[in-house]
Amino acid sequence: MSQEKDPFPGRLIDCPGFLNLAAGRLIGTIAMQIQAVVVAWHLYALTNDPLALGYVGLVQFIPMAVFTLPAGDLADRFDRRLLLTLAWLIQGCAAIILLMLTLFHTDLLWPFYAALALFGVGRAFAGPSMQSLLPLVVPKKLLPQGIAWNSSAFQVAVIAGPALGGFVYLLGAGFAFGLCSMMFCIGALSIYFIKPQFRQQKGPSGTSALERLKEGVSYVRHRPIVLGALSLDLFAVLLGGATALLPIYAKDILHVGPGGLGALRSAMAVGAFVVGILLGYLSIRRHAGLIMFASVAVFGLATVVFALSTSFVLSLLALFVIGASDMVSVYVRASLIQMATPDAMRGRVSAVNMLFIGASNELGEFESGTTAAWFGVVPAAILGGVGTIMIVGLWMRWFPALRKVDRLSDVTS
Known part of the structure; x- marks a missing residue:
């Protein structure tokens, strides 16, 4: 792929396909957030068991762990746009299955978990394709700005989705799942009509799939900046994942019902969106590494505040700070990875990124649900926040190259 000739005058709005990509992600993510709220509330209402919420994360993590790296290999060898379209359609099929289960008033849990496992397959293929498609739509000089605005579109969805989820659940779980299935299909259409402006550099075809996967993992492992950024977020998400416990806080601690659950989930997204x-307007110019470490430490501290709170307002404020600090970390990490990775490797490196970060969200939900069942809800959330702060201290010592990153533009592939 050659980017020597820049056809764009310097504004994201002039990049054909960027709006389609942002819109597709917005619509699909709103559907994902609605579904997450409805599934969590519905299953907790059926069981009244924190471990049931943990299994929601586990059954999505397993297929993501299995398929994410192969999906990254495919994203380097085939049309990323078509792969992403297919991934959204798979998620739509999972939503249809959830719709049928609710229409037939199924009380068994395993069919719900099976549908969520299929949903995890779709997410596994969506992640690498989504992350590696953006550089084919946006020129390199606008990539950090594109990441910020694309992430903002994601956060708009995470703001609107949970609030809508809490509202539409009042109309019935079946109505919510039907709405989600339609939105996934609309998102797939938006992605399908993207016309990439840069030619995709295909990965090697003369080697085995295993060798190509090993090459992607090796690329990450031998670059301390990339490995440090990925692993830092991995453990922060794994330990600080209080999201899985929100239905319990909403129902048993804060007593705010499904509408309050939607507000709690939206509070994090509001912070991230702001x-x-x-x-998007004021990019990080200096001390990028230190800023990322500081943001993850704030994430952990705000998690402890949320864990101890019995006030709905204080809980909302803590979640707002969690979302805001996480957004800074995501921005720096995503920019570092995109800048440090050649296009022919982007699918596989994005797959490693998704395996570290995306799948760890689900594994973090399982960890939170399990520790809550063992130690109690509040102690589990406190342990996660304290563990995150400890990880920051260790990673600053173990990855000095990441700590010393100054300007994002200084990092090259």
Whole structure:
């Protein structure tokens, strides 16, 4: 792929396909957030068991762990746009299955988990394709700005989705799942009609799939900046994943019902959205590594505050800070990875990124649900926040190259 000739005058709005990509992600992510709220509330209402919420994360993590790396290999060898379209359609099929289960008033849990496992397959293929498609739509000089605005579109969805989820659940779980299935299909159409402006550099075809996967993992492992950024977020998400416990906080601690659950989930996204907009206009110019470490430490501290809170307002404020600090970390990490990775490797490196970060969200939900069942809800959330702060200290010592990153533009592939 050659980017020597820049056909764009310097504005994201002039990049054909960027709006389609942002819109497709917005619509599909709103559907994902609605579904997450409805599934969590529905299953907790059926069981009243925190471990049931943990299994929601586990059954999505397993297929993501199995298929994410092969999906990254495919994203380097085939049309990323078509792969992403197919991934959204798979998620739509999972939503249809959930719709049928609710229409037939199924009380068994395993069919719900089976549908969520299929949903995890779709997410496994969506992640690498989504992340590696953006550089084919946006020129390199606008990539950090594109990441910020694309992440902001994601956060708009995470703001609107949970609030809509809490509302539409009042109309019935079946109505919510039907709405999600339609939105996934609309998102797939938006992605399908993207016309990439840069030619995709295909990965090697003369080697085995295993060798190509090993090459992607090796690329990450031998670059301390990339490995440090990925692993830092991995453990932060794994330990600080209080999201899985929100239905319990909403129902048993804060007593705010499904509408309050939607507000709690949206509070994190509001914080992330506000910071994402600021980063779209005011990019981080200096001390990027230190800023990322500081943001993850704030994430852990805010998680502890949320864990101890019995006030709905204080809980909302803590979640707002969690989302805002996470957005800073996401912005720096995503920019570092995109800048440090050649296009022919982007699918596989994005797959490693998704395996570290995307799948760890689900594994973090399982960890939170399990520790809550063992130690109690509040102690589990406190342990996660404290563990995150400890990880920051260790990673600053173990990855000095990441700590010393100054300007994002200084990092090259």
